[in-house]
Amino acid sequence: MTEEQKEKIRDYIIGVLIVIIIALIIIIGFVYGNKTTKENKNKIVKEEEKVIVEEEKNNYIVEIKGQVKNPGIYELEENKRINDVIKLAGGLTKDANTNYINLSKKIKDEMVIIIYSKKEIEEYEKSLKEEKIKEIIKYEIIEKECVCPNTINDACIEEKDTVTNELENTKEESLKENNESEENNKVEESEKESNEENKLININIATIDELQTIKGVGESKAKSIIEYRKENKFTKIEDIKNVSGIGDSLFEKIKDYITI
Numbered sequence: 001m002t003e004e005q006k007e008k009i010r011d012y013i014i015g016v017l018i019v020i021i022i023a024l025i026i027i028i029g030f031v032y033g034n035k036t037t038k039e040n041k042n043k044i045v046k047e048e049e050k051v052i053v054e055e056e057k058n059n060y061i062v063e064i065k066g067q068v069k070n071p072g073i074y075e076l077e078e079n080k081r082i083n084d085v086i087k088l089a090g091g092l093t094k095d096a097n098t099n100y101i102n103l104s105k106k107i108k109d110e111m112v113i114i115i116y117s118k119k120e121i122e123e124y125e126k127s128l129k130e131e132k133i134k135e136i137i138k139y140e141i142i143e144k145e146c147v148c149p150n151t152i153n154d155a156c157i158e159e160k161d162t163v164t165n166e167l168e169n170t171k172e173e174s175l176k177e178n179n180e181s182e183e184n185n186k187v188e189e190s191e192k193e194s195n196e197e198n199k200l201i202n203i204n205i206a207t208i209d210e211l212q213t214i215k216g217v218g219e220s221k222a223k224s225i226i227e228y229r230k231e232n233k234f235t236k237i238e239d240i241k242n243v244s245g246i247g248d249s250l251f252e253k254i255k256d257y258i259t260i
Contacts, residue, residue, distance in 0.1 A: 016229045062107050064089050066115035067096035080107050082155050086115070097121040102157045113155040124149040129244060198257040204234050216253050221245050234260045 058078045062085055065071045069090030076084060083103040086092060097118045116124075148156035201214055203225060211222035221243070228243045237258050241251050 022247050058109075060109040060111070062109075062111040062113060064113040064115070066113075067093045068119050069093060076107060079106070081105060082107065082113060085113055095119075100157055101153075101155050104219060105155060107229060108154070111154045114153040115155075116228050118148055201257060203237070203240055203258050204229060204260050214254050214257050216250050236260065 058074050059082075060078055061073060061075050063073045064085050068086060069092075071089065074085060074088050076088065082101065082104070082105050085107060086103070092098070092115060095117045096115050097120070098115065099121060101113075101115065130167055201210055204251060205212070208219070208222045211217055211225055212219060217225075224243050224245055227241065232239070232242070234240060237260055238251070240246055240254075240258065241248065
């Protein structure tokens with residue numbers, strides 16, 4: 001084989017290699033270009049979806065006041081709860097009482113959240129045991145909004161969310177006692193004459209049944225009298241006013257029928 005033939009063969013091989021390299025470059029460029037295009041399309045779609053989701057999210061404006069470190073107005077996403085608002089407001093103060101607050105309740109726009117102090121709750125619970133309960137019961141029965149000292153508080157535990165009937169039982173018991181008191185007023189004179197003929201009830205030793213024979217003293221008050229005398233002996237009949245639920249009004253009605 002002559003040198004000229006060898007040179008032609010070499011040139012031919014080099015030409016074929018060049019064609020193959022160019023073809024590979026084109027193929028790689030095409031494949032990579034499609035992959036990049038798909039990635040860019042997917043990225044654009046995801047960004048568009050993210051924008052749509054963000055646009056669909058609603059922010060609520062709520063106000064929190066009372067026993068939190070930073071009372072004020074806050075903006076939160078719609079799926080947040082009362083506890084999230086409290087955290088945003090710096091947390092509760094040492095004097096806070098959340099017994100009547102539903103911390104897991106979802107927030108709503110223009111919501112008012114009031115965190116009560118221990119003293120406010122103490123006074124509220126005390127009022128439930130006194131004659132003022134009439135007004136509270138009247139409101140709760142009509143409105144049925146929440147079990148709470150302040151009925152404008154959107155964070156209150158609603159009656160449907162309560163797990164016990166303790167407050168309701170207190171209301172029913174008080175209503176029962178008030179009805180008994182009204183009936184007693186109607187027949188007060190005749191009952192007084194009848195009781196004068198009977199033996200006076202010794203409040204230091206009387207049984208729960210004997211105590212209930214005193215008009216105006218129901219089962220709950222009889223139990224309270226017995227509980228009180230376990231710790232404190234009655235030294236005079238006026239001491240009975242120290243028993244929870246027995247005030248001046250009831251004492252005036254029963255004083256002629258009790259002794260020590």
